Amino acid sequence: MVAMDAAVHRRLTSSATLVAALEDCRLRYGAGQARAAITAVDPACESPGETRTRLILRAAGLEVRSQVSLSDDEGFIGRVDLLVGDRVVVEFDGAVKYDGLDGRRALMEEKRREERLRDAGFRVVRVTWSDLARPAALVARVRSLLAAA
Numbered sequence: 001m002v003a004m005d006a007a008v009h010r011r012l013t014s015s016a017t018l019v020a021a022l023e024d025c026r027l028r029y030g031a032g033q034a035r036a037a038i039t040a041v042d043p044a045c046e047s048p049g050e051t052r053t054r055l056i057l058r059a060a061g062l063e064v065r066s067q068v069s070l071s072d073d074e075g076f077i078g079r080v081d082l083l084v085g086d087r088v089v090v091e092f093d094g095a096v097k098y099d100g101l102d103g104r105r106a107l108m109e110e111k112r113r114e115e116r117l118r119d120a121g122f123r124v125v126r127v128t129w130s131d132l133a134r135p136a137a138l139v140a141r142v143r144s145l146l147a148a149a
Contacts, residue, residue, distance in 0.1 A: 001037060005051045008043040015041050042066050049092035050081050053127050053138070057084060060139040062146075064090075072120040078113045084142055087149035089117055089124045123149050 007013045018038045027034065040058075044066035045051045057064045068083040069076065082090040091114075114124050123145035131138050 001040065001055055002048045002051045004041045005045040008041050009045060047092060047094065049094055049129065052132050053090060053092050054082060056135045056138060057142060062142065072116055077116045085146050087122055088142060088145045089122045090127060090142065091124065092127045
């Protein structure tokens with residue numbers, strides 16, 4: 001899924017091309033699973049962490065949308081990695097974007113953006129690579145915030 005999301009996001013291929021390739025190879029076993037995976041491709045996902053987070057949340061039966069633009073009374077707040085339901089923002093944080101001087105600026109901008117999201121009534125869950133190793137705990141955190149929202 002990570003590779004397919006990335007390839008479709010970068011416009012290296014399309015879901016239609018993936019389906020055609022699947023039909024061309026005439027799989028005897030696993031064709032249904034492969035077709036289901038292609039159907040689940042999300043070209044909006046921008047990183048492996050976002051894809052894996054989305055898959056965990058969807059497997060738990062949660063409604064998840066990728067790269068959703070949100071606004072408040074002041075205007076555009078930003079685009080969030082994932083929106084669960086209507087009020088829970090899920091942001092995947094890879095450590096690389098916070099390295100160096102530019103990273104410090106990015107971190108400060110991220111903090112201001114998160115404050116605006118919270119002030120607008122959104123609940124925010126930050127996810128890191130270690131959270132993906134404990135999917136049940138991640139789902140529980142998101143469900144808790146959904147209930148509180």
